[in-house]
Amino acid sequence: MKEIIKNIFTSLGSDVCGIAGIERFETAPKGFRPTDLYSKCKSVIVFGITLPKGLWEVEPRLMYEHFNTISCSMVDYIALSASSRMEKEFKCTCVPLPCDAPYNSWDEESMTGQGLLSMKHTAVAAGIGTLGKNTLLLNEVYGNRLTVGAILTDIELESDPYAKSICIEACTLCLDICAVNAINEDKVEQKKCRLNSYGKTKKGFDTVECNKCRTVCPVGKGLKRTV
Structure with missing residues (x-):
């Protein structure tokens, strides 16, 4: 099933x-x-x-x-x-x-x-x-x-195995690149992040001003490069 x-x-x-x-x-x-x-x-x-x-x-x-x-x-x-x-x-x-x-x-x-x-x-x-x-x-x-x-x-199904982490242990790129120091101790201070990351154009369209912690990640696109 x-x-x-x-x-x-x-x-x-x-x-x-x-x-x-x-x-x-x-x-x-x-x-x-x-x-x-x-x-x-x-x-x-x-x-x-x-x-x-x-x-x-x-x-x-x-x-x-x-x-x-x-x-x-x-x-x-x-x-x-x-x-x-x-x-x-x-x-x-x-x-x-x-x-x-x-x-x-x-x-x-x-x-x-x-x-x-x-x-x-x-x-x-x-x-x-x-x-x-x-x-x-x-x-x-x-x-x-x-x-x-x-x-x-309400169907009872067997759980899938947990995934193995691909996060590079010594890497701190996502922490270092945050302009407002919102990331610490595996938590994100949402207020700092939201105020820095989201905005609007003059016409009122929503914008993303920062997603650097996502794009700087060396495994952010995955490990299997064929996909």
Whole structure:
């Protein structure tokens, strides 16, 4: 069944897909566990699509922002479509989650937000990758270029093996390049990062002013260069 499920996501355009049993979320913060959203959840199916490597080679202000936003909509579409197909094929229940916004958790003073589930930590639980020093998800094939989504289901599935870290132990490039020193001790001060990274054009279009901690990563494009 696992391979059939993964093939559904692949057929919809997903580049990666992994599965985490509910036991892998026992230590997640209260309020941010799959069962806090759907009490009958037994497994979480995590998937992702990849942004082109070329977006790592250009000034991010407009092009990166535009297509990164589009990738979120694409991931949400896959989550919705896969949920519908699974419910028809397996007579199960599936709950698609938004890969980014909307979410309720927000602290105005620190500008800290939390999604319904942490997609990067959910991806780690499903064996898709590990976290780098900049807290971004790192995948062996796609580096830090994945936009990740997830669905909750009442089907009990075996968890995939955890991924091995590809983060270079002695490397501190992402920490050193941050102009506002927002990255420290495997955490990011969201207020510093948000104020430095996001803006708008004179016409009001959203912009990404900085994504250097992502693009400077020596394994940010993945280790398998054929992809």
